Amino acid sequence: MEALPRQTIVDVLEDRLREDILAGRHPVGDYLPPERELAHGYGVTRTTLKHAFGRLVQAGLLETRHGVGTRVRDYARLGGADLLPMLVRHSSGWIGEVFEVRRAVGALIAERAAVRATAAQRDGLRALLAAVAAAEGADAVQLADVEVHRALARATGNRVYVLLTNTLFQAYLPIRSALAAPFGDPAAAHGRLAPVVEAVVAGDGGAAHAAAGEYLAATERIMLAGEDS
Template sequence: METLPRETIVDVLEGRLREDILNGRHSAGSYLPPERTLADGYGVTRTTLKHAFGRLVQAGLLETRHGVGTRVRDYLRLGGADLLPMLVRHSPDWIDEIFEVRRSIGMLIAERAAVRATAQQCEELRTLLAAVREAQGGDAVQLADVELHRGLARTTGNRVYVLLTNTLFNAYLPVRAALVGPFTDADAAHDRLEPVVEAVRSGNAAEARRAAETYLTATERIMLDGIR
């Protein structure tokens, strides 16, 4: 059994403020009430409030200007993909949009990988594919699958694809346990991925794209069924 995390008052306040911002109680572009008023309203000290503010500034939801106040940041206009894990925790509705991007980016990565893969990278992909079949348990198979997709992204020779791949996996990390469906059977997970790897190894870009679309669509369907 895992030890349950112990929430501090700062953790609780951060969560409350985050939900109030994402739910629109504090709208984008608006200034929060004065610190004393807000602290009294939440029943906390101003020191606790400042700590929570600091976290939300780092998260990209608030911005503080000395002598002016603390304003709610327009995260949809100004934010980056690093906000996705937090947004998924707030609302599972984001998962559908993440999977849409996962599908389109994954197809493009497979296509590019087929064009650019070196002999050494092809062998690495074979090794990573074998690791999927050898993994024990859904969680381990899922992680092995992730590593193969990182390998495909590296094979493109474009580091931005690698970062995008990391971003998409990090985005659904908060609900990863609920998305284990496609990975409970290591052999089946291996067999779904094998056509992608073989198309990349053969240098067939069109086939790699089709195989990736088939794989991503099938696994997306299974994963979404697991959270609905």
């Protein structure tokens, strides 16, 4: 069994502050109350509060101005895709938007990979596809499937596609147990993904785009149906 992570008081406070910010209890653009008042309200020391502030500044939710105070950052206007994992955990409503981008970008990545993949990358894709069929358990199948998509992104030769793929996976992998329905049967998962890899290996960009679009739409439907059940 995997040991459960132990939360420190800073972890708990960071989670509480994040939830209060994302829920609008600390509105965007507003300065937070003075540290002494806020620390008292949360029942923590000012040192603990400063540590939590530091993490939320790094996450892009707060900005601190020396001598002025700490303000809630307009993360929707100024934030980047790195905020997605946090936002998806806060509200499941984000997952539909993540999937929309996943469909559009995933199909384009497959098309580019078909045109640009090297012989070694094509061999690697075949091996990773075989690993999907050989995996045991929905979680292992899902993670094997992820590696195929990471390899497709690398095969485009475009590092931005790689980083964007990583970001999209980081957004929903933490909640993947709720989205595991397409991966319960390794053979079926392999069968759905095989046309994408085959088209890429064949160097057919149009077929790869179409196959990836169909694959991503199909797995999305299964995932969301499983989440609703």
